[in-house]
Structures are given as C-alpha cells and as structure tokens.
Amino acid sequence: MANGRRSVAQMKPGEVAIISELEDDILSVKLMEMGCLPGATIRFNFSAPLGDPVCISVSGYELSLRLEEASTISILN
Amino acid sequence: MQEKHLKIALVGNPNSGKSSLFNILTGLNQKTGNFPGVTVEKRTGFSKMPDQTTAQFIDLPGIYSLYPRSLDEQIVSEILLHHKSPDCPDVVVVIVDATNLKRSLLLVTQIIDLGLPTVLAMNMMDLVAKAGISFNLIALSEKLGIPVVPINARTGMGVDQLKKVLSQEVSPSKKEIFHVFDEAKRGVEELRHALEIDNDYEAYQFLQQPTSLSFLKAQELTFIDQVKEKHKFFPGKFHGAETVQRYGFIQNLLDEVTLEPANENRTSQSTRFDKILTHRIWGYAIFFGVLFLIFQSIFAWATVPMDFIDGLFASLSNYLNDVLPEGPLTSMLAQGVVPGLGGIAIFIPQIAILFAFISILEESGYMARVVFLMDKIMRKFGLNGKSVVPLISGVACAIPAIMATRTIDNWKERTITILVTPLMSCSARLPVFTILIALIVPDKMVWHFFNLQGLALMGLYLLGFAAALISAIIIKFLIRVNERSYLIMELPTYRWPKWSNVGYTIVDKTKAFVFEAGKIILAIAIVLWVLASYGPGDHMERAEEYVLQKSENLRLTEQGLEDRVAAYKLEHSYAGMLGKSIEPVIRPLGYDWKIGIALVTSFAAREVFVGTMATIYSIGSEEDQTTIKSRMRAEINPDTGGPRYTPAVGFSLLVFYTFAMQCMSTIAVVYRETKGWKWPMIQLIYMTVLAYVSAFIVFQSFS
Numbered sequence: 001m002a003n004g005r006r007s008v009a010q011m012k013p014g015e016v017a018i019i020s021e022l023e024d025d026i027l028s029v030k031l032m033e034m035g036c037l038p039g040a041t042i043r044f045n046f047s048a049p050l051g052d053p054v055c056i057s058v059s060g061y062e063l064s065l066r067l068e069e070a071s072t073i074s075i076l077n
Numbered sequence: 078m079q080e081k082h083l084k085i086a087l088v089g090n091p092n093s094g095k096s097s098l099f100n101i102l103t104g105l106n107q108k109t110g111n112f113p114g115v116t117v118e119k120r121t122g123f124s125k126m127p128d129q130t131t132a133q134f135i136d137l138p139g140i141y142s143l144y145p146r147s148l149d150e151q152i153v154s155e156i157l158l159h160h161k162s163p164d165c166p167d168v169v170v171v172i173v174d175a176t177n178l179k180r181s182l183l184l185v186t187q188i189i190d191l192g193l194p195t196v197l198a199m200n201m202m203d204l205v206a207k208a209g210i211s212f213n214l215i216a217l218s219e220k221l222g223i224p225v226v227p228i229n230a231r232t233g234m235g236v237d238q239l240k241k242v243l244s245q246e247v248s249p250s251k252k253e254i255f256h257v258f259d260e261a262k263r264g265v266e267e268l269r270h271a272l273e274i275d276n277d278y279e280a281y282q283f284l285q286q287p288t289s290l291s292f293l294k295a296q297e298l299t300f301i302d303q304v305k306e307k308h309k310f311f312p313g314k315f316h317g318a319e320t321v322q323r324y325g326f327i328q329n330l331l332d333e334v335t336l337e338p339a340n341e342n343r344t345s346q347s348t349r350f351d352k353i354l355t356h357r358i359w360g361y362a363i364f365f366g367v368l369f370l371i372f373q374s375i376f377a378w379a380t381v382p383m384d385f386i387d388g389l390f391a392s393l394s395n396y397l398n399d400v401l402p403e404g405p406l407t408s409m410l411a412q413g414v415v416p417g418l419g420g421i422a423i424f425i426p427q428i429a430i431l432f433a434f435i436s437i438l439e440e441s442g443y444m445a446r447v448v449f450l451m452d453k454i455m456r457k458f459g460l461n462g463k464s465v466v467p468l469i470s471g472v473a474c475a476i477p478a479i480m481a482t483r484t485i486d487n488w489k490e491r492t493i494t495i496l497v498t499p500l501m502s503c504s505a506r507l508p509v510f511t512i513l514i515a516l517i518v519p520d521k522m523v524w525h526f527f528n529l530q531g532l533a534l535m536g537l538y539l540l541g542f543a544a545a546l547i548s549a550i551i552i553k554f555l556i557r558v559n560e561r562s563y564l565i566m567e568l569p570t571y572r573w574p575k576w577s578n579v580g581y582t583i584v585d586k587t588k589a590f591v592f593e594a595g596k597i598i599l600a601i602a603i604v605l606w607v608l609a610s611y612g613p614g615d616h617m618e619r620a621e622e623y624v625l626q627k628s629e630n631l632r633l634t635e636q637g638l639e640d641r642v643a644a645y646k647l648e649h650s651y652a653g654m655l656g657k658s659i660e661p662v663i664r665p666l667g668y669d670w671k672i673g674i675a676l677v678t679s680f681a682a683r684e685v686f687v688g689t690m691a692t693i694y695s696i697g698s699e700e701d702q703t704t705i706k707s708r709m710r711a712e713i714n715p716d717t718g719g720p721r722y723t724p725a726v727g728f729s730l731l732v733f734y735t736f737a738m739q740c741m742s743t744i745a746v747v748y749r750e751t752k753g754w755k756w757p758m759i760q761l762i763y764m765t766v767l768a769y770v771s772a773f774i775v776f777q778s779f780s
Contacts, residue, residue: 025313030565032320033142035180045348049357050453053462053564059179060339062347062568064449069563 008056009071011044017075018042019058024072035059036073082123083132085243086166088153088188090181091139092442092569093174094200097230099136100581102240107581120585126244127237135166141180143187144286144316147486151289157191158282159292160275168194168247170239172230175199176208176339176570182327183320185221186254190278194247195223198239202227211337220330222250231575254326255319257281264308271304272297285312347442347570354446364447368469371434375427375473375504382426390419409606417602420684421595424474427504428590429583431473435466436582440574445566452564458546459553460497461490462564468494468545471501472538475743476594477586479750487562493552495750496760499743500545502538502735505684509734510537512687515706517727541735544767594742601681601741608652609678609692616649647692652677666733666769667726667776669714683739725779729772737768
C-alpha cells in the first residue's frame with residue numbers, strides 16, 4: 001500500500017478485516033460503544049445505492065455508517 | 078390514599094423487544110404522559126404481580142449506553158442517575174436481544190455499576206435456539222451478580238417467571254464491573270462526599286457528563302467543574318477507556334458462558350432481503366411503492382370513517398340546537414364546542430392509518446433501511462436520513478410529525494426538519510384543496526387516464542414537498558452552527574411485525590394527537606365562535622330587521638331568510654370586521670373581504686375555511702360541498718363584473734393555503750419541542766411571507 005493506511009471506507013463488499021485504530025476522538029467513543037473496538041473483526045456488507053452510507057457487520061450485528069465515519073476506522077492489511 | 082407501588086423501569090437497546098415486553102406486562106393498563114419539564118414521552122402502566130400487589134412499569138426510550146446521543150436518550154440517564162428523585166425506579170429490568178449479546182451487555186454492565194437493583198431479561202431466546210447458540214445462564218447470572226430470566230417477549234414465554242423474580246426482593250449486584258481509573262478516583266471520592274452520592278460510578282457519571290443531567294442545580298454544576306479542574310478529569314479520554322475496559326470484561330464473560338456459538342444463518346437471511354430492499358433500482362421502487370400505498374390509504378380509505386364522523390357531529394350539533402333552549406350557551410355548544418370536537422375527531426382515521434403504517438415499517442426493521450437509502454439525498458438539503466419519518470408523517474398531521482423529530486441527534490438537522498415539516502400538505506388542507514380545485518379545474522381526463530383535478534391535487538402536494546426541501550437548503554445556510562453530523566445506526570434484522578405492538582402504537586399516537594392538538598383546536602373553536610357571533614353596535618341583535626328591510630321585495634323562504642341573517646351577522650361580527658380591515662392587504666392577492674374573513678378564521682386552523690365559506694355565502698344550513706361550490710361559482714366580482722373565483726384567484730388561494738402556517742397547534746408543539754418562542758415565531762413569519770409572496774406572484778401572473 002502506498003500510504004500504508006486503509007480504512008473501512010476503502011473496503012469492498014464481502015471483505016473482512018480487523019480494526020486497528022479509531023482515528024477520531026469524538027467519534028471513537030460512539031463507535032466503540034456500538035462494538036467497533038480495535039481488534040474486532042469487521043465485515044463490509046454493502047453500500048447504499050448512492051455509495052453512502054455503508055453497511056458493515058461487527059460484534060454480531062449490522063451497523064450502518066456514513067463514509068465519513070467509516071474513514072475514521074483504520075483496518076489492518 | 079394510594080398504596081405505594083413497586084416502580085420498575087424497563088431499559089434496553091432499540092429493537093431489543095422492550096415495547097413488546099411492556100405491552101405484555103401492562104396490556105391496556107398503560108398511559109402516555111410526559112416527563113416533567115421535558116417533552117419526551119413517558120409510557121407507564123400497571124401490572125398485577127404474583128404476590129397480588131400491583132407494580133408500576135415505566136418504559137424508557139431505547140439506548141445503547143448511559144452516554145446519551147439524543148434528547149430521547151438523555152432522559153434515561155437522568156432517571157437512572159438521579160437516585161434522590163421520587164421517580165427513581167426501585168428495580169431496573171434490562172432487556173437484551175440475546176442473539177446480539179455482546180453489544181447489549183455494555184449497557185447491562187453500566188447499569189449494574191449504578192448500584193440499582195437490576196434484573197437481566199434475555200429476550201428472543203427462540204431465535205437463540207434457532208441460531209444454534211447456547212448459553213450457560215446460571216454462570217451468566219453468577220458472574221454479573223444479578224438474576225437472569227430467559228424470555229420471549231413476542232409470545233410471552235418467561236414473563237411470569239420474570240414477574241416472580243421481580244416480586245421477590247431484588248438486591249443490587251455486589252460486583253463492580255468497571256473500576257474507576259486511579260487518576261479519577263480522588264475526584265470521584267471528593268464529589269461523593271460533598272454531594273452525598275451513594276455510588277462511585279454515579280459520581281463518576283456526574284463528572285463525565287454534568288451538562289446532560291438537567292437535575293443538577295447550578296451550584297452543583299459549578300462544584301463539579303471545580304472538582305474536574307482540581308483533579309484533572311478528562312471526560313473524553315476516560316469515556317473511551319471505560320468502554321474498552323467494559324468490552325474486555327464482556328469478552329471474557331462471553332467466553333465463559335457461551336457453550337455453543339452462533340452459526341451465521343440469521344444475519345445472512347437479512348442480507349439477502351437487503352440485496353433487494355437496498356438495491357439501486359428495486360430499493361427506491363419499493364420505497365416509493367410503500368409511500369404510494371400509504372398515501373392511497375390516507376386519501377381513499379380514510380374518507381369512509383371521516384364522512385361518518387363528519388355526519389355524526391353535524392347531526393349532534395343540529396340535535397343540540399333543536400332540543401336546548403335558545404340562547405348564547407346553546408349557540409356556543411352547538412356552533413362552537415361540538416364543531417370544534419368534530420374538527421378534532423375527523424382527523425383520527427388518517428392519523429391512525431398513518432401510524433399503523435409507520436409502526437409496521439419500524440417493527441419490521443424496514444424503516445432503518447429507508448433512513449439508509451435516503452440519508453445521502455437528505456443531507457444535501459441540510460436534513461438527515463431520519464428526517465424521512467417526520468416528513469412522511471407530516472402528510473397526515475404536523476403535530477405527531479414534529480414530535481417524531483426527537484430521534485434526530487444533530488440539533489441543526491432536527492431544527493431544520495421541524496421548520497420545514499409543516500410545509501408538507503397535511504390532511505387539514507385537503508378539504509380546502511378539494512373545494513377550490515373542484516371550483517377552478519375542469520373535471521376532465523387527460524390521455525384517458527389521468528383526471529385533471531387529481532393531477533392538480535398531486536401537484537399541490539409536490540409543491541409543498543418541494544417548498545420543504547428548498548426551504549431546508551436555505552435554512553441550512555442561514556443557521557451557522559457547525560455541529561458534527563453523524564449516522565451510526567443499527568440495521569436490525571428483518572422480522573414480522575408484532576400486530577399487538579402496532580395496535581398499541583396506533584392507540585398511543587392517536588391519543589397523543591387528540592389531547593395535544595385537541596385542547597388547542599377546541600379552545601380556538603370557542604374563540605372563533607365568540608368572534609363570529611358578537612360584534613359592535615346593534616347589528617347582531619337586530620340582524621333580522623336589517624335583512625328584512627334590505628330584502629323586502631325578495632320572496633324568501635324561512636330557511637333562506639335564516640341563512641341571510643347568519644351571513645349578515647358574520648359580516649358585522651368582530652371576525653367580519655377583521656376580514657374587512659385586512660382587505661387592502663389581501664387585495665393584491667385577488668381576495669375580497671369575504672375571503673378575508675375565511676383567512677382570519679382559518680389563521681388558527683386552516684380546515685375552518687370551508688365552514689366559513691358556507692356561512693358567509695348564506696348556505697350555512699346545508700353545508701355540503703356541491704352547494705358551497707355552486708354558490709362560490711356564482712359569486713360576482715363587482716369590480717370586473719365577472720366571476721369572483723377566477724382561476725387566478727383560485728390558484729392564488731391554493732398556493733396560499735399550501736404555504737401558510739395556519740395551525741395554532743403546530744406552533745404550540747414547535748414551542749414545546751424547541752423550548753422557546755424563537756423558532757415557532759421564525760417559522761410563522763417565514764411561512765406567512767412565503768405564502769403571501771407566492772400567492773401574489775400567482776395572482777398577478779395569471780390575471
């Protein structure tokens with residue numbers, strides 16, 4: 001990878017990854033409460049017809065996020 | 078003297094089945110009120126317990142954590158953290174979706190740490206079994222230190238057991254799940270002693286989020302700030318670390334109590350539905366199909382009960398007029414109170430049908446997908462995916478619609494939604510639209526399929542919708558607040574709606590409308606009656622003489638005379654004078670003083686237009702659409718010698734009624750929801766200006 005960092009916003013449908021870090025301080029507390037914790041497995045399900053928001057599976061349920069929020073969730077490659 | 082009931086609060090994530098449990102526990106023994114000082118709905122109900130005592134249940138809004146994100150959620154933290162309040166529950170039942178235990182346990186552990194007696198109700202145990210999951214509930218109960226009861230809130234399985242547990246003494250858990258960080262300990266201790274708080278985590282919460290707890294007094298807030306300063310308490314950092322610590326505990330707990338993990342069936346079935354329902358073509362096609370069905374039912378199916386209610390109140394009014402002795406009191410009852418009550422009751426069918434649909438869509442999990450589909454589009458207009466529900470509701474009535482904006486957590490997006498929702502054409506505009514369209518649009522078919530009048534009506538609804546969106550964009554640029562907007566929303570798995578829940582929602586929302594809007598509509602009806610039945614001078618008492626003098630050479634029937642007297646009275650009443658005095662203002666829109674009177678009377682509630690028209694054109698006694706229509710058609714404009722209701726005047730009136738804020742109940746609700754007069758006044762002014770300017774343009778360009 002060129003810049004070494006990938007986020008959930010760049011994932012493709014069906015792709016599975018591990019969350020490495022939450023970049024945004026304010027959003028991170030909300031995301032963590034919803035089960036998006038560093039180390040958790042995340043699956044990108046699909047995005048809305050207009051590309052935004054997106055639907056992911058995390059902690060055993062489905063969560064929708066805007067791309068803006070998804071891009072604050074870094075994943076391990 | 079009332080005996081003291083055990084107070085039990087139901088807390089849980091959205092979609093955890095909390096409302097189903099509440100409905101099963103309390104049945105029809107429930108009522109909706111408001112929490113003191115705030116507008117969040119409070120549902121309470123009573124249930125007989127196995128030991129023959131009665132317990133009071135409180136259904137709290139769904140939350141994911143004690144840290145609130147929206148107004149709805151804030152109330153839960155306040156109730157659970159205010160241990161000194163008489164409203165503080167004796168026992169908290171946390172209901173969780175057992176198929177989704179990991180995330181649900183976050184809230185459970187927070188509530189356990191508050192030190193209130195807590196019971197864990199594990200819902201959806203049938204789905205757990207189907208998914209092949211198996212838990213050791215005894216171990217779970219031991220590790221958490223609280224009773225755990227498996228239930229199925231859809232069938233009622235396990236509810237008796239839950240009641241049995243609740244009627245025994247429940248004590249708080251002795252476990253402390255979250256350990257307050259060393260850096261925060263001194264502050265917590267100082268606060269506990271100073272404010273006499275009975276629990277570490279409660280004091281920690283006071284330090285974390287004092288501003289979302291409205292029960293804290295000003296001096297307490299200052300003291301909390303001092304403590305924070307002194308001990309260097311960093312709420313944001315601690316909040317994140319707390320969540321990580323809790324999830325660490327939860328992961329260990331789940332490893333120990335899960336005997337058999339899930340096979341991935343259930344969610345994948347949901348994903349298959351989502352392939353179609355959020356598809357780029359089918360997704361929108363289905364959504365518009367659903368919308369069409371809703372509108373169809375509101376406009377076509379609701380007319381049957383509406384006509385019935387209309388007739389019922391009309392005959393009641395006539396009956397009272399006949400049997401009661403003549404006098405101002407009878408007149409007030411028959412012409413003020415009864416039509417006022419009828420004016421409320423007539424909207425019940427549409428509101429009930431609309432909320433039946435909304436409740437079905439929410440219960441099934443589809444509404445979250447609508448938000449998902451519409452979010453990007455709505456954001457362009459300064460709104461939020463969640464604004465879709467209020468905007469759809471606005472087609473029936475703006476009052477429940479504005480109350481539905483509470484789920485929008487972003488202040489700016491919520492305010493914009495509140496401001497533009499009344500532009501959606503509500504059911505009160507429909508009678509006005511119908512009569513005016515019938516008057517000016519020919520009843521013809523175009524392309525053998527579309528009725529011209531129907532097209533005109535649809536055009537008006539689209540006009541209202543377009544105006545709502547355009548206003549939203551403009552307001553978006555005018556409100557200069559940059560609060561971050563986000564959408565972190567669960568997409569619940571699809572399931573069949575539970576019909577009894579739908580029923581309770583309908584009853585609940587209809588009741589809210591009747592009492593919220595009802596008292597205002599009724600009060601206005603009485604005020605209008607006074608304005609329309611009293612006037613200066615002797616015109617009112619001697620109306621009959623004056624009319625007889627003027628119409629000596631006309632051979633009037635008794636009924637005809639009575640109608641003319643009524644029209645004369647209205648013309649010389651205070652309402653009539655108001656109508657005449659605004660004539661110079663409304664003349665550029667093409668209106669005369671008679672229309673002016675109708676504008677005055679419908680200022681408070683627009684549906685009054687038709688009734689006023691009937692009275693003013695002396696056809697009060699037979700108030701049906703065709704008569705009013707033909708009378709209005711025959712009305713001559715003395716300036717031109719042609720008909721008064723030219724297409725220009727008609728369209729100008731239609732546009733005026735589409736945009737004007739003629740609804741006192743909406744103003745009252747906006748006042749309550751925004752906690753002040755600023756927004757309702759802004760809304761009233763911008764909508765009136767919009768209505769006036771548009772009507773002016775329409776009239777001037779058509780004539």
